[in-house]
Amino acid sequence: xxxxxxxxxxxxxxxxxxxxxxxxxxxxxxxxxxxxxxxxxxxxxxxxxxxxxxxxxxxxxxxxxxxxxxxxxxxxxxxxxxxxxxxxxxxxxxxxxxxxxxxxxxxxxxxxxxxxxxxxxxxxxxxxxxxxxxxxxxxxxxxxxxxxxxxxxxxxxxxxxxxxxxxxxxxxxxxxxxxxxxxxxxxxxxxxxxxxxxxxxxxxxxxxxxxxxxxxxxxxxxxxxxxxxxxxxxxxxxxxxxxxxxxxxxxxxxxxxxxxxxxxxxxxxxxxxxxxxxxxxxxxxxxxxxxxxxxxxxxxxxxxxxxxxxxxxxxxxxxxxxxxxxxxxxxxxxxxxxxxxxxxxxxxxxxxxxxxxxxxx
Amino acid sequence: xxxxxxxxxxxxxxxxxxxxxxxxxxxxxxxxxxxxxxxxxxxxxxxxxxxxxxxxxxxxxxxxxxxxxxxxxxxxxxxxxxxxxxxxxxxxxxxxxxxxxxxxxxxxxxxxxxxxxxxxxxxxxxxxxxxxxxxxxxxxxxxxxxxxxxxxxxxxxxxxxxxxxxxxxxxxxxxxxxxxxxxxxxxxxxxxxxxxxxxxxxxxxxxxxxxxxxxxxxxxxxxxxxxxxxxxxxxxxxxxxxxxxxxxxxxxxxxxxxxxxxxxxxxxxxxxxxxxxxxxxxxxxxxxxxxxxxxxxxxxxxxxxxxxxxxxxxxxxxxxxxxxxxxxxxxxxxxxxxxxxxxxxxxxxxxxxxxxxxxxx
Numbered sequence: 262x263x264x265x266x267x268x269x270x271x272x273x274x275x276x277x278x279x280x281x282x283x284x285x286x287x288x289x290x291x292x293x294x295x296x297x298x299x300x301x302x303x304x305x306x307x308x309x310x311x312x313x314x315x316x317x318x319x320x321x322x323x324x325x326x327x328x329x330x331x332x333x334x335x336x337x338x339x340x341x342x343x344x345x346x347x348x349x350x351x352x353x354x355x356x357x358x359x360x361x362x363x364x365x366x367x368x369x370x371x372x373x374x375x376x377x378x379x380x381x382x383x384x385x386x387x388x389x390x391x392x393x394x395x396x397x398x399x400x401x402x403x404x405x406x407x408x409x410x411x412x413x414x415x416x417x418x419x420x421x422x423x424x425x426x427x428x429x430x431x432x433x434x435x436x437x438x439x440x441x442x443x444x445x446x447x448x449x450x451x452x453x454x455x456x457x458x459x460x461x462x463x464x465x466x467x468x469x470x471x472x473x474x475x476x477x478x479x480x481x482x483x484x485x486x487x488x489x490x491x492x493x494x495x496x497x498x499x500x501x502x503x504x505x506x507x508x509x510x511x512x513x514x515x516x517x518x519x520x521x522x523x524x525x526x527x528x529x530x531x532x533x534x535x536x537x538x539x540x541x542x543x544x545x546x547x548x549x550x551x552x553x554x555x556x557x558x559x560x561x562x563x564x565x566x567x568x569x570x571x572x573x574x575x576x577x578x579x580x581x582x583x584x585x586x587x588x589x590x591x592x593x594x595x596x597x598x599x600x601x602x603x604x605x606x607x608x609x610x611x612x613x614x615x616x617x618x619x620x621x622x
Numbered sequence: 623x624x625x626x627x628x629x630x631x632x633x634x635x636x637x638x639x640x641x642x643x644x645x646x647x648x649x650x651x652x653x654x655x656x657x658x659x660x661x662x663x664x665x666x667x668x669x670x671x672x673x674x675x676x677x678x679x680x681x682x683x684x685x686x687x688x689x690x691x692x693x694x695x696x697x698x699x700x701x702x703x704x705x706x707x708x709x710x711x712x713x714x715x716x717x718x719x720x721x722x723x724x725x726x727x728x729x730x731x732x733x734x735x736x737x738x739x740x741x742x743x744x745x746x747x748x749x750x751x752x753x754x755x756x757x758x759x760x761x762x763x764x765x766x767x768x769x770x771x772x773x774x775x776x777x778x779x780x781x782x783x784x785x786x787x788x789x790x791x792x793x794x795x796x797x798x799x800x801x802x803x804x805x806x807x808x809x810x811x812x813x814x815x816x817x818x819x820x821x822x823x824x825x826x827x828x829x830x831x832x833x834x835x836x837x838x839x840x841x842x843x844x845x846x847x848x849x850x851x852x853x854x855x856x857x858x859x860x861x862x863x864x865x866x867x868x869x870x871x872x873x874x875x876x877x878x879x880x881x882x883x884x885x886x887x888x889x890x891x892x893x894x895x896x897x898x899x900x901x902x903x904x905x906x907x908x909x910x911x912x913x914x915x916x917x918x919x920x921x922x923x924x925x926x927x928x929x930x931x932x933x934x935x936x937x938x939x940x941x942x943x944x945x946x947x948x949x950x951x952x953x954x955x956x957x958x959x960x961x962x963x964x965x966x967x968x969x970x971x972x973x974x975x976x977x978x979x980x981x982x983x
Contacts (some may be wrong), residue, residue: 296981298870298915299974303878324727324865325700327797331692339686340739340792342777366685378701380790382743414790416703418981424783429741429775431701431792436688504685509659517664554659613660620657620779 284308291387296417309389310381310413313396314403318376318411326411328376331435337372339363340431346620348395348425350469352462352480355428356398358556358622361485362507363432364406368487369503369559371442371494372434377403378412379430384423395426406485408432438494444521446501452568453526453588454561456489456581457482459511460539463553463621468542477538484557489578496574499564506560507622509613512551514560515588515598516612523595528588528610530602551600552613554621562590645669652748657778670750671742671774674757675764679737679772687772689737692796698733700724701792707981709756709786711830713823713841716789717759719917719983722846723868724793725767729848730864730920732803732855733795738764739773740791745784756787767846769793799855805882807862813929814887814949815922817850817942818843820872821900824914824982828903838899845918850939857935860925867921868983870974873912875921876949876959877973884956889949889971891963912961913974915982923951 284304294301311319318326341362348355360377367374379399383392403410461482468479486505493500506514511533519526528551535550543550557580563571568586575581598610645665655662672680679687702723709716721738728735740760744753764771822843829840847866854861867875872894880887889912896911904911918941924932929947936945959971 293977293980294975296869297974297977297979298868298874299913299976301975301977302870303973324730325698325733325793325795327731328697328699330694330696332694333691335691336689336794337686338689338737338739338773338794340741340773340775340790342741342743342775342790344743344777344779369685370688372686376699378699378792380701380703380741380792382703382705382788382790412699412701412792414701414703416705416788416981418705418785418788422783422785423788424779427743427777427779427784427788429701429703429743429790429792431739431741431773431790432686433697433699433794434686507659508657509663513659552660612664613658614655614662615660616654616658616662618658619654620777 286389289389291383291385291389291392291417293385293417293419296415305415309393310396310415313393314400314410316409318409319413328411334435334437337367337370337434337436339366340429341366343428343622344620345466345622346424347469350481351465353483354395354398355426356395357402358483359428359430360399360402360406361483361556362622363430364408364485364487365505367432367434368490369505370436371438371440371490372436374406374408374432374434374487376411376433377408377430379410379428380414382423382427383415383417384425385417385420387425392426406487440494442500443502444518447518447522447524447562447590449524449590449592450565451501451562451590452565452586454563454571454575455511455533455585455587456559456575457583458534458536459555459558460535460543460550460553462556463618464539464542466621467546467618477542479538482555482557484580486557486559489559489575489580492574492578493561493571497563497567497571499567500571501562503559503561506555506558508554510552510554511560512598512610513613518562519598520596525591525594526588526598527591528598528600530600532585532587534583534585548617551610553618556622647750650750652744652746652750652753652778654746654778657776666776670754671757671776674754675761675771677770679770680774689772695796695798698728698731698795698797700727701790702727704789704983705981706827706983707785708830711842712826714844715756715759716787717756718763719844720789720791721760721763721767722844722917723983724791725769725846725848726866728793728795729851730866731797732799732801732851733797735767735769735793735795735848737772737794738769738791740771740789741775743784743788744776744778745786746778746781748786767848801855803861804863805879808879808883808885808923808951810885810951810953811926812862812923812951813926813947814951815924815932815936816872816894816946816948817920817936818944819895819897819900820916820919821896821904821911821914823917824979825900825903827982828907828979838903840899843916843918845941847918847920850920850936850941853935853939854922854932858924858928858932860928861932862923864920864922867916867919869915871913871915872921873959873971874974880959881957886952886955887949887959888952889959889961891961893946893948895944895946909978912971914979917983
């Protein structure tokens with residue numbers, strides 16, 4: 262019992278082991294053992310996940326991460342399951358998508374993303390090299406967004422039962438502005454801004470799945486939107502609401518806002534930016550780009566007097582160079598989204614029914 | 623533009639719609655449409671998930687939940703993927719397990735659980751009635767643990783690709799005690815306490831899978847441990863570390879602690895509480911109950927002078943009636959767990975290798 266070590270000695274030993282893991286990961290493919298909580302799990306954790314994501318908060322590998330006090334600011338919490346197929350696609354992969362997804366959900370409330378947790382559900386047989394690539398991608402996306410991956414869990418399911426891997430990311434942020442944002446702030450007369458082209462992510466995934474006779478060079482737009490959101494909040498005191506039009510696309514988000522605020526939203530078809538390759542692919546598939554998922558775009562509703570300042574703020578950022586004013590809010594008919602078409606007509610843009618593009622994110 | 627509604631009017635309208643959803647859920651089985659973000663997704667969300675989990679934080683269904691400031695206390699963050707098969711089993715289901723799993727990971731650090739987020743990955747074809755039962759279970763478990771489910775996400779994958787459903791829960795808590803807990807606090811001479819019988823959860827799942835010629839009435843021990851943990855911290859100022867021995871069981875957790883603290887842990891086989899039905903089932907399967915998952919038990923390492931106070935605290939709670947002192951910490955051999963057997967011998971208890979019980983949690 263003559264143990265004279267101090268707490269610092271023990272912490273130093275823990276840190277040494279983090280750098281020189283006890284357990285080596287020799288396997289080329291994931292097996293059920295990697296999910297069992299024993300030696301193989303430990304090897305996966307030490308030699309791959311913690312090594313790639315490594316940071317002082319995650320490293321102790323306790324039951325939970327301890328985070329510093331957040332003080333008097335409200336917190337924001339969001340969670341995002343990523344089940345995209347395929348897991349690698351032009352412009353990104355499931356790891357980058359999972360991190361950006363949580364970052365963006367925080368950013369849309371004007372929250373500053375601080376911490377992420379991640380749960381990985383791995384399929385038996387997944388190549389360890391593919392997992393490493395995904396985890397490296399998560400680490401890079403977290404660095405780019407300035408968030409720390411603070412906690413994680415890994416499970417393994419039998420071959421055929423997770424299609425490679427599924428990732429859930431949960432984000433914690435702080436809300437530093439004292440604004441009220443949300444559908445309840447929307448008023449008739451407000452302007453609808455969109456930060457860039459629509460449909461890039463969804464169409465890139467469709468092309469990556471193959472089977473289309475199309476040679477378009479389309480990339481996912483997956484990107485963190487926190488800087489764009491901050492620029493917007495700084496430029497305009499009357500930002501009503503921000504949303505990122507992911508699953509269901511611009512049409513679905515605008516319908517949700519129109520329903521929640523009991524207003525009409527009128528979209529001007531000609532002012533919605535769409536890449537020609539996306540238009541082409543959508544026509545081929547019979548899909549309206551307004552329903553196609555985006556992963557690096559935001560919709561902002563702003564007061565009419567701030568329209569130009571807000572647009573200039575978006576356009577000043579590399580992710581907002583194609584930003585445009587795409588519509589406005591009216592009182593009637595409440596709960597509806599109406600498109601003024603290129604041909605001078607109007608049509609109702611309903612919420613998405615069915616699922617033309619399953620597992621897009 | 624003559625809109626004279628106040629923000630309160632709009633918020634009231636949002637609340638009215640929460641009570642009388644726009645979208646009805648008529649389906650009996652989950653389809654890919656429920657994951658598409660459109661009408662079917664909205665119906666699932668309004669008429670099932672929010673209705674069952676309903677609370678003012680979750681109800682607005684924005685990109686993220688806004689939580690009140692947490693002040694000067696450190697935060698705790700944990701995440702847990704639940705992939706248990708079958709999803710219903712004696713004593714619980716995947717929903718209860720997912721909530722308790724996150725609550726317990728927070729409780730083991732002495733954190734008070736405040737908020738949970740949840741992501742549901744649903745398989746096409748899942749019965750809506752089964753999903754409702756699972757979500758009701760989550761709501762009940764959250765109420766029992768005093769946590770608010772504040773954020774969520776739902777995705778659907780094709781038939782065969784999620785085995786019913788997978789759930790990830792992420793927990794946020796506050797750490798109100800000023801203690802230092804963790805492996806670095808463990809010292810030779812410390813006592814090892816266990817709050818109850820081992821192996822109940824794992825064996826209940828094995829029996830629920832069928833195929834065993836065994837009629838034992840075994841139930842999962844899934845339960846929230848936050849009260850037990852608080853009692854322990856109040857009774858003893860020298861709690862070194864708490865852990866819940868889930869996947870990999872008591873043997874794996876003790877090995878992790880021995881490795882991290884560079885100490886030996888000596889277990890007394892006779893003092894480890896095991897139900898006779900669990901012993902019987904384990905013998906039949908050739909599995910050591912020390913490696914079998916528990917979902918409502920904790921291991922505490924406490925200073926020798928607090929052994930009796932800590933034990934009394936555990937035994938004072940309904941979840942700790944079978945609590946026992948099961949071992950002690952020694953200086954040598956560092957990183958090892960040694961069992962003193964019922965027959966007076968000793969053997970090394972290594973970390974789990976392979977996976978005798980896949981998808982146990």
